[in-house]
Amino acid sequence: MLEFADTHNAGRKTLFVEVILPLAIAKNYTYRVPFDMNDAVAIGKRAVVQFGKSKMYTAIIVAITEQAPEKYEAKYLMDLLDDRPVVTAAQLSFWNWMADYYLCHPGDVMNAALPSALKLASETKIILNKEHGVDRATLHDKEFLIVDALELQPELTVSDIAKLLGQKTVMPILKLMFEKNIISISESVNERYKPRRKTFIKLNSAYQDQERLKELFEILEKRAPKQADVVLAYIHMSRNGARVAKNELAEASGAGTAIIKALIDKEILIAEEVNVSRLLEESGEEPELTATLSEEQEAVLASVRNQFNQKEVVLLHGITSSGKTQLYIKLIEEAVAAGKQVLYLLPEIALTTHVIERLRRYFGEAIGVYHSRFNDQERVEVWQNVLNGSYRIVLGARSSVFLPFENLGLIVVDEEHETSYKQFDPAPRYNARDAAIYLGNVYGAKVLLGSATPSIESYYNAKTGKYGFAELKFRYGGVELPQIEVVSIAEETKSKTIQSHFTSVLMEDMQQALSKKEQVILFQNRRGYAPVMLCRTCAHTPKCVNCDVSLTYHKSSGMLHCHYCGYKEDSPSICPACGSAHLEYKGFGTEKVEDELSILLPEARIMRMDMDTTRAKNSFQNILNELEEKRIDILVGTQMVAKGLDFADVTVIGIISADSLLKYPDFRANERSFQMLAQVSGRAGRRGKQGKVVIQTYDPGHRVILQVIENDYADLYNNEISERKAFKYPPFYRMIQFDVKHKDPEKLFHQAEYLALELRKQFGDRVIGPEYPLVSRIRNYYIKTIMLKFERDSISLSKAKDAIRSMILQFQTTKLSKGCIVQPDVDPY
Template sequence: MLEFAEGAATNRKTLFVEVILPLAISINYTYRVPFELNDAVTTGKRVVVQFGKSKLYTAIVSAITETAPGKYEAKYILDILDEQPVVTTRQLQFWRWLADYYMCNEGEVMNAALPTALKLASETKVMLNKGFEYDKAALNDKEYLITEALDIQPELTISDIAKLLGQKTVMPILKSLFEKNIINISEEVAERYKPRKRAFLTLNPAYHNQDNLQELFIILEKRAPKQADAVLAYIKLSRQQKVVSKTELLEASGAGESSIKSLVEKEVFFVEEKNVSRLGYNEDEDEIINFVLSDAQQAALNEIRQHFTEKDVVLLHGVTSSGKTQIYIKEIERVMAAGKQVLYLLPEIALTTHVIERLRIYFGNAIGVYHSRFNDNERVEVWQKVLNGEYKVVLGARSSVFLPFNDLGLIIVDEEHETSYKQFDPAPRYNARDAAIYLGNMFGSKVLLGSATPSFESYYNARTGKYGLVELSERYGGVQLPLIQVVSITEETKRKTMQSHFSSVLVQDIYQALDAKEQVILFQNRRGYAPVLMCKVCAYTPKCINCDVSLTYHKHTHKLHCHYCGYKEDSPSVCPACGSTHLEYKGFGTEKVEDELSVLMPEVRLARMDLDTTRSRNSLQNILNSLEEKKIDVLIGTQMVAKGLDFADVTVIGIINADSLLKYPDYRANERSYQMLAQVSGRAGRRDKQGKVVIQTYDPNHRVIRQVIANDYSDLYFTEMEERKSFKYPPYYRIINLDVKHKDPEVLYNQAEYLAGELRKHFGDRVIGPEPPLINRIRNYYIKSIMLKFERDSISIVKAKAIIRETITQFQTTKLSKGSIVQADVDPY
């Protein structure tokens, strides 16, 4: 039974509801409930409300009271959209915590949490559903008037329709037309979600009698042989499967639509429309495959379960290819047997689509998938199945923490160190790993963090006893860790053995792998063709008109792209500054690596996996399928290739330029470089063959590279933690970043200095800045950053956040703040 706050009321009470609007407002608004809706209103339901002069929104009821708001007269809610709540009380509690911890508003959390199809707004466009035939005589007067108007004008806004009908609230009429499939709605005001339906056929029970069936065949074979074929095909299909769809029967029988329609009219078949899943699962695939854990895996699992008797969070630190996924599966089976739900978080959609194929073998239809590549209807379908308890396991990316679970027993956060768990824009700027730990605490469930290269925060918490710690130091099946060879780009360049961006060592290893019918992954942490286009005469470099960054050249579009705002322009052939034709490309990305390798090895089958090649819905899965089916010899990619991919025949990994990771100006650069290099290396030799990793760098003696070669995470950890402690960085200190933005740099300077000065009155030298960030203008807004560092033990972070909120509010009430945007980012890295 789902837990929902009680909200039903008797008919004549004057009720008020506090609602969460999908807007960045700091206080939730209160509305009055019409008497006729008293019995229907419940916490967690969506209601339609007017906010401002004319805007209509969907809001979530967060509380019900009989107390009117003191400062303003409450407007009435206009409609209730749900028969049952779509948000649970635990979710509302979770939203409040997220808003409080990450210093944002509940409306911003609601925007991130709810699938788009469950959110509504008023200034939307309505149009006729082209190609759908309907009977106008069956419409009422107002519905008819709307359809006639849409025949004349293809699109109408809701305000247009309200004027047309001479009434304020048109939602019920639009909802009716939408449910009849007559209209489509952009940013729908009515329900976006429509179940996917399929026609299923059943044989009239009268023909279960063999004599009657034989008589029917005789008649049909003489008069309508195609109909006889359809009946015969149905009987064969019904012996093999429980239900027969109309589509399956048409395909199996070779009969046409008209034959099936005639059989339905003769009542030989009865037709029933059923909702079916859009998610592509085989309804009958429920096979559970048993496997045996190795001794090391079993020992790790026993240790995890022992820790869970005392601690709520356990960190599994297992080397790459140590079989962490199999341990997860065994723990999922245990929790499912107890009748509880499991949330399995993965950092990337690439990894999600890869892992789901493996997990579905074990859990069949009990597992659901949730990520941003699903369309609106699919996301709502998963939402409803989780709400109804149909999914026992949900596997997904960071937004899965928002799903309406009712009985969570276990949360797994795989690759817990990944930065992909952190949302940077828009608010809430949450970390799904940390949010999952709080979610687990709410449900009293256990949380299992897994990584070969844990984040320093999690490892620190494990070493200090806050979390349980389990180490798994050997690869599954006794496979050896890959052999790592470091190649000096400087030395190879001097010896003239570099071919484009490929050292002689890497080229030789690629050829050896291909000769052995094995596969190769090449890693370059930058997409595009060339990061910089530069004039050789005057050093002019094209920059984005909206952001303070140089434009990246993309060969497939022959345009210069901004990776921050999406701006594009044609690549010039003449320098616009001096008129020179001597323009050259500096640096290189995945596109250039692919282009130059295709020239160097024209016979090799190449593919590229980066943001540009995986934008469409199925492109990512197609690349992974092709790699698994050995249709690809060499896969070139960005960090997407580093995250948990498991392919038996990948034996060589080439890291084209490690320096782009190591030289980044960030206190986490060494930690992240180690994680990335170790994770990429871990893709090699994951079965019975030892893999090889070639790291190309200008600095082969860099400490982090040496630690990667030695697989010495502990040395990295202790070395870096000394520096973190000295320079007041996490995990010893908490960080809150405030970005102040304005379109005028001079105004911004004054605003940021004032705000920093006000904060120093409370926090002193804990306030650092304001300073311009690495990219100090994005989308025409100049940026100044203020960093606040707080000791973990000697100051209340709750009180500190309250003071920061008050200071920002006070700043925003001054004339000086005009035109500014202030964004808070808690735990920003």
């Protein structure tokens, strides 16, 4: 048999690429590059690869080499999806750190970082955007086939489409269809994408001539005066080349849409439907580029600037309503003026929507917003705008640390103490505040941490000189701190002056506020109607079938809900254990507070803000708008109401039950209680009126409550830091928690004991457990927890993690580990 030389590819290099796959696997895979792709491959581009026998994935190229893998034969890349990299070198460095620090896989980080639409895989489901209205005349043959198939079957996987077209590489076609808004990704099925379309009006070019326009106007004035009004309004609005929106023209002319339609039918006006950005509503306001600062703020701002010369991170401790946001704005202005990008992190989506309105007064449309409630198209749009530099400022929740910044100069972490910055599931289990500090290191950006109630760790780092420190001690504009009154629930119950869950003091203050047309916020840190349903005869309590927790009754649905796995069942009318009809509800959540308040104050307009009322995409903003526009008198909420809200007419804050915070079995209970109580209290009396805070509790003399009354963070810190040192907790000790899970409790026992024994061989008595956590079964998995606590300075963190990885890998190779899940959580609290 004769062999012929491949003269076409002679002399060309054989390249290989290392890629990250969106899978929880320990190592990156290497693929061979087809010769015709040699010039196109680049680090940060997406590649379509085959993994396993038939699965296709979108992978990220992280290295290019001429070295073939030694242990296996490299498969060929199937395709490239990008003309330019969608992930930067700085991002890849950040991903590597996160995988290493948080003991997870690079694929876990990739999954968290990239919007779903950027990581298509074989089993990704594709849906048709029917709302978009597909113009079949513009479709290519293969696009036509896909649209036809999707009209017959609502969802198809990428594999299905590959079979339909009879080819393996379909992702470039799907990418193009996604960009045209023809298809969407089914991960967004609950928030189906509706492109934001706006109709603009323009005058037919035949009437651009002044004489013809004059003739037209005279005819319309005689025969259709309302149509003449529309044309006149259009001429006025379109001066200086401004585009005229159909709805704005209707409003300005006082004419209905039917009259505008008549002009369009006569071809006097032409309507154009345009896709406009879904990310920000047009404000209609000119940007304001100044924020007036007080003398104290000016001095603190100068101090922060000065400290940034020596320190990479500065902690700004400012009491509630001291004007921290105004300092952020000044520093953001300076960073943007220097040509830098800015990341402004907030702990809650609710805060993001609230703060964006304030910041847009200063920066106009230069701000991008990014959080988990966005659908895939919106996330991709933000991603691309950050990558190409269109957004100088990004405001977002914790996931925005993953965006592809090019020139990041400043990171602001507002409310840096918040637990919402911690990702608990799935991996990576990162803290966005800590990740932001490392991100600043990657880009050489300065990091400002801001809080009225800093975390003990951050305050310790500032006090020991690791961070810079600045402090705002007074409220902006000389507004006094709210008056705080602590009321004993026990005494009011004894004297029979309490109504339902509201003491006489709180009721009187609410009634006074309502009479003055002022607003009230009530805080209760439990959602639902009643946390526990109890049989008075046999004490039976309904529990979740999947988790080791009692079910919470929700009156709105009439069902019992599990807040861990989402399981629901009908509320029984008789006890399933003994048949008794004597069932009662114990405890209370926000739903019950709202319900009973509507009976006691029937004239008040009451609304609830918790996870149940804010599931829809714009629900946060809708509630905040109604509060701001004074269509709500009393807002009842969980911890969402404690964070950063700033409304002029909120003068009374009621904390329904402080004890649920104070009695929690956690070494951070006092710190978190102080933070929550101080933050909720800080929502009162922020604009010229002194507010009033009523704290209802069974323990009025509790140390934390007295510290909140005195606004004495220093006393809290001094008490907590001495206890942390004595009992070996952060910031003096590092903590890594291991959750060991199995569906069989007996197998779990042996697995957890084995893993703890292996850890003790390396770390000795620094290993605690295994123990059952407070909730020992979730989603049918039984859980045991092992805690590793070791000195911050005497043991190398990187060596400890290397040992942990080896132990987990060795454990997973044993038969004992079958069916077991081990989840490491670094800095678990």
